[in-house]
Amino acid sequence: MSSATSAPTETQRPRISARIGGIAESATLAVDAKAKALKAAGRPVIGFGAGEPDFPTPPAIVAAAQAACADPKNHRYSPAAGLPELKEAIAAKTARDSGYRVTASQVLVTNGGKQAVYQAFATLLDPGDEVLLPAPYWTTYPEAITLAGGKPVDVVTDAAANYQPSVAQLEAARTDRTKVLLWCSPSNPTGAVAPPELVTEVGRWALEHGIWVVTDEIYEHLVYDGATAVSMPVAVPELADTCVILNGVAKTYAMTGWRVGWMIGPADVIKAAGNLQSHLSSNVCNVAQRAALEAVSGSLDAVAEMGAAFDRRRKTIVEMLSAIPGVICPTPHGAFYVYPSVQDLLGKEIRGRRSATSVELAALILDEVEVAVVPGEAFGTPGYFRLSYALGDDDLRTGIERLAALLGEAR
Template sequence: MSAGTPAARISQRISAIAESATLAVDAKAKALKAAGRPVIGFGAGEPDFPTPDYIVKAAIEAAAQPKYHRYSPAAGLPELKKAIADKTLRDSGYKVDPSQVLVTNGGKQAVYNTFATLVDPGDEVIIPTPFWTTYPEAIRLAGGVPVEVFAGPEQGYLVTIEQLEAAVTDKTKILLFVSPSNPTGAVYSPEQVAEIGKWAASKGLWVVTDEIYEHLTYDGVKFTSIATAAPELGDKVVILNGVAKTYAMTGWRVGWMIGPADVIKGATNLQSHATSNVSNIMQVAAAAALTGPLTAVDEMKVAFDRRRKAIVAGLNAIDGVECPTPTGAFYVYADVRGLLGKEFETSNGPVRPTTSAELATLILDEVEVAIVPGEAFGPSGYVRLSYALGDDDLAEGVRRIQEFLGKAK
């Protein structure tokens, strides 16, 4: 810095971070709603169901116990780490020791911890695209370089080995793998999972796999863990997960990462300085969730499945919109390229949106429906809508979108 040049108030590292687009859309929708506007939000990936009673009860009982009023190990309560190890064997068929588990403040901290621990400046991380908004930001914070590999609706939003092969360089260290996917709801078949895992192993890559939507699949489609499907990966795999989506516990903030001992030790050291232990009360609640029945998620899936079919049918009824039927998570990822450049009558006169971001803004301003544009997840031309909201709101929101977009010229 030359003499007389003022120092930047915010570091370049932090200044480069983009705000979470999904949370920004959700916050704007909630602010408008609080102001009395009849806004319907399709933005946040948040189940509208309450957390099951037995989980809430466990938290209340824990809050009354003095032993949980104190610091606990940064890596997590032993009983929760054991529950996570047992649950991983039950659901993924992957055997881990509790010492291979780090409990984090939600799934996002697990993502951050993992890339901070594995990535050195200049390392490349392949990200199948569309991607969840936090992944590339966490990679950049660690000094890494996200390498996007885009798979469009023509291929079911599923990347191929050929695409991955074309993206590999001598700087590639990690493949990020997400199935079921946020934002698309796409789910890789067991054969595809095994093939991709075997390919990554042949390249000597680490695989970071986010399995937080593992229990949310439809139409008989099954979740497959790449850690199990591709034993060739050995110990070069890190599993990310949490209780948020399965048990309607988004606000409880409990996630975890599972990996080899040296990675978990490094990530634990980082967390010991960043946040220390996750709230003990929340950890006890998470343990109750994981050791309890999956009845609640099965009930939620019935509602999600019903809403999935309704929103896909409603969006596909609009000229210029193509919405593939997702088989996982609780999102649809609609192709709106057919609407870009068309004219819409608005309260301020005719408007011709040329990007999905402009189209999403137009829909919020004109009919008070919040959706997330494709720019948050990769290329423009798409929009994500979460169907984890009430049936009545979903129906009304889709009706408004249909009415507005149906007038395109």
């Protein structure tokens, strides 16, 4: 056989596509996995990496899932867009919790919030469309945007601005290719909550320029100190036709492993995203959907109890981190994260090592005192750490005490 007709070699045709090969592993899950592996090996690692409540799922939700397992109707395929009764319940829950009124046809149930994130961008973006992405941002956002063919455009904020982008910053980043603004309040990774007046101002700006808003509201119930999580299409009702809301049961109800999220948006967008999901994954697990139905339809008492514990831990971790020389820790008003600056510690010697980046400093901390944190590079702002305080009170104190002892040696 001639060389002209021979099969392509590996060097001619890569084994992994450029589209998938360019995706980075989730930094938060990578840190969490490393911490768990070290624990399994017998090391006393304390992990501040994953945003996962340490509480069990409330008993009534578990009971609903147990009952669903025994019901043969849950053993079969169900509508790809979600159980009709769950979609109705999500619409009712949305009206109850945020004041935003939608119909069941505007709801798509997804396999966790991450599928909702990707499908929103896949449905809205054409190749080269730009998405304004306030930074610090959740590590999955830019990867999902890129995978969907879009281009993330960072709009960098800082602690002095409470990690909130101004309309002037957004306008400076806008081009004729800007199609979407990603909005997340309460924020992952900073815990910042956008004030109502900023939500209104940004919503009106987006409306004026014909820019879609994808707003992630998964931390809506986790707010403190009187803060309020305002839904942008409630603040600016005219935005409803160009807004997609992302949410799920993971954080509010301690259901991270159940994998139930949703999209809410204009009916044509939701129908198109549902068409994608019908080929991508079909329906979400029916048992998990029945559990989610109980969650969104039931009492918020357990949510309030968890929120009180998070609030207590929030105050503890801010106080302890703020006492460490070289660490600047703003007080968050939502979610269950702190996002301290460690820029003043970079370049200093700690136990014979100098860290030029927050990635290197995080590695040093894990090596020396067995505490796992996520460096700010994962969220678009080097020189910071994200720490989740969704872990037990004793582990939280022990972990920060170890961190303080180590960083106190910086010279």
